[in-house]
Amino acid sequence: MPLLMVALGVVLLIILISKFKLNTFIALLLVSFAVALGLGIPAGKIVTTIESGIGGTLGxxxxxxxxxxxxxxxxxxxGGAHCIAMTLINKFGEKRIQLAVVIASFVVGIAMFFEVGLVLLIPIIFSIAKELKVSPMYLGIPMLxxxxxxxxxxxxxxxxxxxASAYKADIGTVLLYGILVSIPCIxxxxxxxxxxxxxxxxxxxxxAGNIESLGEQKTFKMEETPSFGISLITAMFPVILMMVATIVSMAQKTAGIKGNGFFTFIDFIGNPDTAMLISLMVAVYTMGIGRKIPIKxxxxxxxxxxxxxxxxxxIIGGGGAFKQVLIDGGVGKYIATLFNGSSISPILLAWIVxxxxRISLGSATVAALSTSGLVIPILANYGHVNLALVTLATGCGSAVASHVNDAGFWMVKEYFGLSLKETFSTWTLLSTILSITGLICILVLNMFI
Structure with missing residues (x-):
């Protein structure tokens, strides 16, 4: 019954979003209430469960x-992102243009969300492709x-x-391992x-592609943008702080050094909240005040x-509500009993779920959150589990097979002027290969750490 209720909930969510075009957040709330009732959560506790799920996730x-x-x-x-992209492309030259696009997209991608990075980089990619007389897809696939x-x-x-928050994994460690896995994936x-x-x-x-739907693009002259070094440091600053803190913490534990004021300070500035706030202050100066841009x-x-x-x-909050319903409704515990004594790797299990x-729902974030609700109780069945790698496996699984129920699928199709068949054969296949490669790398990494 618990698994049947989850399946019915997923089907209902797909119908509400795909067929009735209902807002994803509202659809998640409705499904969360319906599944909670189906799982037998007392009516008086359903609202509390949903509120704790939203608050616990967003908090x-x-x-x-x-x-x-x-x-x-x-x-x-x-213009910092423009400067990073154009400088790298000019430095690497025509022969290594794909490598330049990869590095530029990776740096810009760290600082910006997928859709924002895509909209920002596509005009640059198309411009370079036209200048070098190559296909936009030749540069587009490495960028994507x-x-x-x-x-x-x-x-x-x-x-x-x-x-990482749901699994209580250290974000700095997730970041460090994530970069190691990212390289072979790309x-x-x-x-x-x-x-x-x-x-x-x-x-x-x-x-030839079609980016008219992006509207008129803001153009930058290189001499008017921040320098490459300043732009790169600003974009990467949160990553630098979190990675330094993680590496210092690992070194401290390995060497058996007792904690002191220095380690406390490093841990403080490497905390994700602190690192992001410090980085924002740096960006306000380097990208704004330092260039005499009005504070307004x-x-x-x-x-x-x-x-x-x-x-x-x-939407993330709605996904958190659904996750909490699955936990409080006992779905995770039920699945845990099914896998009790099983030898399947928790990393592989997280990826499969x-x-x-992801294939069912379309949203990678919602799929990942729902997965954590199902997998968390199962982790208790295992001895030592590397939570950072389970986090990466979940994110990796949620990237697989982007298709018609994913907004990214349609963005790629329209911007590159592809047919449905061409989009499936490029973007959908790319996301699947990336996901499987990532899983293999995570499993290999798990053998050594």
């Missing part, structure tokens, strides 16, 4: 998410691969941040897959960023 990530959006907006509005990797694996993006799904895709679906590489204009960029993520926060929900 930890809202600050990280909000500040991250502001940093990304400041870097974009100042790098953006998807940062979206699925690396905090402060919503998916990995929310999952090489396979971005650089190598481009060559395969060109043979599988050559027609996709003959399309800087504030407007921050306000615009905060307004743009309002619905995403609600996330992949199934």
């Amino acid at each position: 930890h990530i809202a600050v990280i998410f909000g500040l991250g959006a502001m940093i990304g907006k400041l870097v974009a509005d100042s 691969s790098a953006l998807l990797v940062t979206h699925g694996f690396l905090p402060p993006h919503p998916g990995p941040t929310v999952i 090489i396979v799904s971005g650089l190598l897959f481009t060559k395969v895709a060109k043979k599988i679906i050559p027609s996709a590489f003959e399309k 204009q800087v504030g407007a960029s921050c306000s615009s960023a905060a307004a743009s993520i309002g619905m995403m926060l609600l 996330a992949a199934i929900l």
